């Protein structure tokens with residue numbers, strides 16, 4: 001062996017995949033919904049043809065238009081996954097009702113390219129009792145599903161809600177403040193969950209960021225991708241992210257759910273000083289957005 005020049009230690013760049021939930025078109029006209037769908041797909045294509053996982057809520061796309069819009073994601077190579085039909089909050093429903101609602105979305109998406117048996121609970125709420133939690137875990141396995149956990153949770157849906165309200169008031173509103181708030185929020189949350197991952201698991205997992213099919217992302221998804229790349233994060237395909245062993249974890253906590261990193265941290269009992277409940281919600285963003293007049 002010849003001697004080697006020692007390479008300086010470089011911390012491994014964090015890796016992150018994008019996951020897009022709900023496909024709620026908020027009653028938009030077909031032309032507006034089509035345009036939003038095209039713009040989101042275009043932003044991903046423009047970014048090295050990045051592949052995401054789409055978690056589909058059945059009731060939002062239960063129409064010819066809705067199915068056509070989702071199918072384009074499958075045609076473009078993205079994963080099409082299950083996010084229930086009705087988007088119920090599991091703690092408010094019986095296991096039987098909720099389990100049936102999980103299967104109800106399948107006929108809408110199972111023949112599409114990209115259909116993948118990966119499941120995500122609405123609002124990341126996985127059951128508030130041991131029985132309810134474990135029955136769904138068994139049910140999903142029996143039906144061939146793997147979990148579509150979020151590692152980086154965020155409140156993009158709430159920023160979108162406020163941005164749409166502003167646009168309703170005045171379609172000509174300056175949206176620069178919303179864009180900055182959104183980018184800062186996502187990076188802050190990504191940094192938090194990545195730091196927690198390193199503390200709890202001793203490593204940076206392959207992250208999955210939760211965002212939604214919204215006006216906010218129609219406007220700023222390209223900026224989100226650029227931001228992560230500029231900050232030294234590596235954008236990866238969702239399928240690759242999901243091959244990380246963290247997505248097979250079954251943390252023993254109640255209520256079950258939240259970011260999988262949050263849940264694994266909670267299960268150790270050691271991080272209660274940094275774990276708020278819920279992990280993410282509008283209540284944390286509202287005062288800050290109010291103060292900024294957004």
Ligand SMILES: [Zn+2]
Pocket residue numbers: 021022057083087122123
């Ligand atoms: Zn959802």
